[in-house]
Each structure stands twice: as C-alpha cells, then as structure tokens.
Amino acid sequence: MNLQQAKFEYLLRLGDSSLIIGHRLSEWCGHGPILEEDIALINIALDFVGNATSLLGYAAQVEGKGRTEDDLAYLRGEREYRNLLITEQPNGDYAATIVRQFLYDTYTFFLYEELKSSKDETIAAIAVKSHKEITYHLRHTTQWMLRLGDGTAESHQRLQTALNELWMFTSELFDMDEVDRLLINEGIAADLDKVKAAWEKRVNEVITEATLLLPVTNIKQKGSREGKHSEHLGFLLAEMQYIPRSFPGSKW
C-alpha cells in the first residue's frame, strides 16, 4: 500500500462515518420529541453532510480517477463503505440516538482535535472547521446524556439500556491497521491510542455524572475497515442511493 492509497482509504473512513451518521440523524426530521430538538438534529445532520462532502471530495481528488464526492457517496456498495459500525445503527428511541451520538461525538471531538495538526493541509483545514461544529454537537449530546440519565426513572432506564446495547460497537473506534500506521508515520493521521485515552476519560466522567453504569461486556463488534458491516447498512444505502442508481448518468 502506498501513501496515496492509504490516504484515500483514510478519507473514506472519516467521510463515510459522517455521511452515514448524518443520514441517521436526518431520519428524525419532523419526528423529534420537541420542536427545538428537530431543529438541533437537522442542524447537526447538515454539519455531517457538509463534512462528508469535503472529505469525500478530497478523497476523490486524492484517488485521481475522475470520480466526484457524489460518485463516492452514491455509487459504492455496502462492501466498499468504510463507516464505523456505530454510525449505521438504527435510531431506536431518543435514548439510543443520544447515546450513539454522544459516544461518536466524544470520539470525533478528540480525533479532529488531533487532525487539526495533520501535516496534510486539506485534512487539517477540514478538521479545524469541523472541530468547531463538533464542539457544539458534543455539548448538545452531553447535556442530553445528563438530562435523560438523571431525569426520570424511565429515561434513566432507557438510557442505560441504550448504552449497554451500543457499547459493543465502541472498541472498533480505536482499531488501527496498516493505513493508520503508515499515515501516523507521515504525521497525517491521528494516533487512536491517544484518542482512546481521552475518550475513555470523558465518557466515564459523563456516565458517572449521568448516574449511569459503565457497561461490562466482552463483545466487540468490528469489521468496518474491511467493509464488513451490520445488516442495517444495505437498507440505508438502498434508500440513499436509489435515484442516482435508477437514472445512471443524470445530473440533479
């Protein structure tokens, strides 16, 4: 694997995760628990779509085969997608959405903090812009973790259940392979061990303050880096990609 290939792969991982979690959030549109949350979720989804557009656009450029960000988003299949498994998990109830989002936002908060000093100027620039947005996202989801965790008995129970169910997707966030190592050596990618330490600390603090218990499980789901996903992704992509695939070559 050369540097160009590694960079393309790395950008897909970042971009796909944003695109897929943004898609999930956008599914809430018009169905949120209160109007203010509808607005917040759509706004956050929009940030993710914007971030995905930048990252996939850059990926297409790095690849140099004349593809565009739309080609990458709309014309790759399940096995070519590199988004983290946690991002494709269904919305569930509001507790599941908040937990998924909190775990992921905490991750990207520290990940993009690192990427701000990437030696790749484009990645660094995208990270600077995104980190400002992520700071708001994380504040939003942290507040909801506290409200739901320490709200009523029902909300506490729902949040704990969601946390227990999603926990098995968290270890994958920090897996590193040849792509990461090659790019870390070049000062381009983030060292996920470092991100992991910061993530664990912050997640533990919030879980404790939200009066929740840290889940105990040995189950670790992984595979996104090889395009091995949960069954949910196929449905999501079928929905997302159906127009460009039904009308090949058309402009929208």
Add this chain to the structure above:
Amino acid sequence: MDDTKQLEQFEAKIAAGLKIEPKDWMPEAYRKQLIRMMSQHAHSEIVGMLPEGNWITRAPSLRRKAILLAKVQDEAGHGLYLYSATETLGVNRSELLEQLHSGKAKYSSIFNYPTLTWADIGAIGWLVDGAAIMNQTALARGSYGPYSRAMVRICKEESFHNRQGYEIMMNLAQGTPEQKEMAQDAFNRWWWPSIMMLGPSDDKSPNSDQLMRWKVKMESNDAIRQRFIDRTVPQAEFIGLKVPDKDLKFNEVTGHYEHGPINWEEFFDVIKGNGPCNAKRIKDRSEADKKGAWVREAATAYAAKQAKEKVIA
C-alpha cells in the same frame, strides 16, 4: 377608559400605520383572529416539514441533500418563531399543539398532498413557497408587531426556498427525457393545489371590512392569487413546462393571466380532512409528540433537580 374609547384609539393607531404590541389593548376579536391565523401558520410550517423531510434521505446529490436539510431546518425555525409570536397573545404552545393533534386546528391544505418523486421537492419550493411568499409579503405589512416582524424575516428565507425549488425544476426540465417528464408530472400535480392554497375566491370568502381595517388581512385571496399566477406562468414557460390549465390565457387589456375554473370542491374536501395525506400527517405529528413525552418529562425533571441544587448550594 371605556371600551369604545380604547377601540377608537386602537383603530387610530392602526390607521396611522403604527404596530400593535403584545401589552397594548386590543379587541377580543382581533386577538382571536390573530391566534387563529398565526397558529395555523405555525402548524403549516411544522406539518410542512413532513412532505419535504420525506425526501431528505433520498436526495440525489450531497449538495441537494444539504440544501434540503437547510430548508427544512428553516421551516422548523419558522414554526418555533411563530409559536413564540402566538404565545404573546396569551396562549401557550402545548395548547396549540393539542388543537393540531385533535384536528381542531387547521393548517395549509397543500401539505395534505403527497411528495411522490424528487421533482415534487422542486415543485414545492417553486410553487408552494412561491405562493406563500405572495401571501406573507402582504402580511408583513400587518398591524400586529410580533407577527409582521416574523413575516419580514420568514419572507427572506422563503425567497431562498423559492429559488432552490425553481433551480431543481429548471435542472430537471433541461435534463433527460425522463427527468423532464418527472418535472412536468410534478408541476401538473402541484399547480392547482398551489393556486387553491391561497384560499377561497372572494365571492366565497367575503373579506370582513373590519379585518382589513385592522390590518389583520391585507389583501383579498383573489388579488394574491392573481399576482402569483402572473409571476409563475412566465417562469414555467421559460423552462419549457406546460401549465396544466387548458383555459389559461393572457389578457392583453388587463395585463393579467386568466385561469380556468378552480375545483373548489376538492379544496373544501381537503380542508375537511379528506385529502390524500390528512390522516397520515396528523398521525405522524401526534405520534412524534407521544413518543417524545418521556423525553420532555425527563428534561423537566432534570431541570427541577438542577434548580433545587442551585438553591441548596
């Protein structure tokens, strides 16, 4: 001061072009009419999120997806803004939502039609938002301060929605034969409902002199409708779409387009709740509300705990 005197002052103020503010004296009929209009408007914004939200996950490019998200977020924002403006008249949002969910309150008839293809998103922005702007620019000159200020702000965003809708249609109309057909089909389905959404014709909806004098209503439905048609027909022709009205003709003398008969039976039927999506829209909104109840309760409970801790500390 007796009521007659207060009414005189109230009317003099409006005649002088001044705004009525929440704490000013106002006749009960004025307050009631405004609550009805403003809450209907707020409900229309949030029910309107549903037919458009229907296409966010299927938007055909990342750019279109981002634009649609931004647009629907604007609608939600308008809803929030308008509910808050309505609250200045002494009614709260939860009461208003209850009226929506029970079917007691109305919202724009247009959102009871389904969005069947991607072209419908273009048609809504171009036609529905286009018609709404005609109405709302008039309302921006209305007498109630909070509502007229809301209209000024909302109209700015609606013009962006209108343009993006027209851009979608233009793109489709100039695209492949399949895309062009999709655009014409959407236009055929949305044209008449858009014309109808501006309300019954003047002979069926006599404008009370009082509402006009109080600047609650600024223009007759037919006048607004005429402006909308005059503006939209040339836009359709420009992108090569055919207006689905065989009787449509331009009157050289008046300088206006004359349209064929409007199917008011359909309009009143949809208003009564028998449109293609009335039941689904209300069900979706009520279910979102019910499913969100535990979330709102938790937020309230948490806020109470925090407030208590603050007092103790």
